Amino acid sequence: MIETWDVVVVGGGPAGSAAALRVKQLRPEARVLLVDKADFPRDKACGDGIAAHGREELDLLGLPGVIDDYRPARRLSVVSPGGARVLATVARPNHVVPRKVFDARLVEAARARGVEVRRGRVRELTAQADHVLLDGRVAARTVVGADGANSVVRRLAGLPPTPDRHTAIAVRGYADVPADDDVQFIAMQKDGWPAYAWSFPIGDGTANVGFGMTLPRLHATGRPGREVLHGRLAELLPDLPARDLRAHHLPMSPGRPVPGAGRVLLAGDAASLINPLTGEGIYYALLSGRLAGEAAVEAAGAPLAAYRRKLRRALGRHLRTTDMLSRAAQSPGFIDAAIGTAARRREVFDLMVDVGLGAGTVPAPLAAAIARRWLWNALRRA
Numbered sequence: 001m002i003e004t005w006d007v008v009v010v011g012g013g014p015a016g017s018a019a020a021l022r023v024k025q026l027r028p029e030a031r032v033l034l035v036d037k038a039d040f041p042r043d044k045a046c047g048d049g050i051a052a053h054g055r056e057e058l059d060l061l062g063l064p065g066v067i068d069d070y071r072p073a074r075r076l077s078v079v080s081p082g083g084a085r086v087l088a089t090v091a092r093p094n095h096v097v098p099r100k101v102f103d104a105r106l107v108e109a110a111r112a113r114g115v116e117v118r119r120g121r122v123r124e125l126t127a128q129a130d131h132v133l134l135d136g137r138v139a140a141r142t143v144v145g146a147d148g149a150n151s152v153v154r155r156l157a158g159l160p161p162t163p164d165r166h167t168a169i170a171v172r173g174y175a176d177v178p179a180d181d182d183v184q185f186i187a188m189q190k191d192g193w194p195a196y197a198w199s200f201p202i203g204d205g206t207a208n209v210g211f212g213m214t215l216p217r218l219h220a221t222g223r224p225g226r227e228v229l230h231g232r233l234a235e236l237l238p239d240l241p242a243r244d245l246r247a248h249h250l251p252m253s254p255g256r257p258v259p260g261a262g263r264v265l266l267a268g269d270a271a272s273l274i275n276p277l278t279g280e281g282i283y284y285a286l287l288s289g290r291l292a293g294e295a296a297v298e299a300a301g302a303p304l305a306a307y308r309r310k311l312r313r314a315l316g317r318h319l320r321t322t323d324m325l326s327r328a329a330q331s332p333g334f335i336d337a338a339i340g341t342a343a344r345r346r347e348v349f350d351l352m353v354d355v356g357l358g359a360g361t362v363p364a365p366l367a368a369a370i371a372r373r374w375l376w377n378a379l380r381r382a
């Protein structure tokens, strides 16, 4: 017996839940199945930082207030590789919500909206003329592959994995902090750059702490990954001994593939939608999941073309900006110049937050100001 669904979503992280929620929001009678290999609540290695931009996506999905019981994080402190510092209040607050809680809330909201949620691991996809067959048992007019960084759906759809040079790896843990610690802290590292450690207080006397670097830099150390990541975290945040350490890959957007094939759409990490400057992926996951859901409803006959158009409209210029900035950011001096400028000019700080955590772009005069500072710093050093 083959079951038929309008949309099958593989993966119940933010991308998958957003896709399922959007389909039901636009077409309540649609038959939507969400399959995840894990039962919820489940943990996910992440910094748990949800940017204000991600919160706006939750509003669009009809879930305002879903994280309002968590304390808003208004202050952000960043230290650049060369020691330039900025500490400022962000224009719109971020939130830190453990993924065990956040993802389970989204899955539960999807279930409440009529999405069928099942535990299962997808292993096989067969494209047919007007549907896709999953594991020989389930047929879908559209499949949304939202199965994360090591996406099986992406591989089965014939799309290549993210190249190592555009992949990062990060470890996160939890540490005790004073309950009134409310500064999100990021310490960038010259040694092994691009690399940084973070501490994101949750508001309950604990903080999510972690350390991440790119795969080529990790391989260049010639040492086991676990030893390097755990060691660097302990070294960089010596006063915050971390428990529950867990690591995962981050496929970054400069290595993104075509976001699907035929009736298969890729969203979130499965589409390599992680910001190469910050490692932020939850906002992109919610946004791309929502757009995949919209394409599945509005263009059921040819969802990929519609999805690509929507993604391009929402993120095209931004992704071209971050592609370019991530190349410039290979030089720690560029980041020093950007943070140095942000420390002096409020509008630059706001823009950096928008580019790093949202869909912001950089106006040419500002790019020129940072380039001037970069050059000036280089000349002074010379």
Ligand SMILES: Cc1cc2nc3c(=O)[nH]c(=O)nc-3n(C[C@H](O)[C@H](O)[C@H](O)COP(=O)(O)OP(=O)(O)OC[C@H]3O[C@@H](n4cnc5c(N)ncnc54)[C@H](O)[C@@H]3O)c2cc1C
Binding pocket: 010, 011, 012, 013, 014, 015, 016, 035, 036, 037, 038, 044, 045, 046, 047, 048, 049, 050, 051, 120, 121, 122, 123, 146, 147, 148, 149, 151, 152, 153, 169, 170, 171, 172, 210, 246, 247, 248, 249, 250, 267, 268, 269, 270, 273, 274, 279, 280, 281, 282, 283, 285
């Ligand atoms: C250490 C670390 C820190 C990070 N910090 C931040 C941060 O602070 N803020 C931020 O915005 N981003 C952060 N990110 C990135 C963020 O975690 C991801 O971008 C985000 O989780 C992407 O969501 P997703 O829904 O695409 O995938 P995921 O959240 O990975 O969900 C994928 C789901 O698919 C399921 N699945 C996998 N394979 C199958 C299969 N074959 N069949 C069925 N189900 C399957 C999994 O069980 C999982 O539930 C961090 C990443 C790491 C590794």
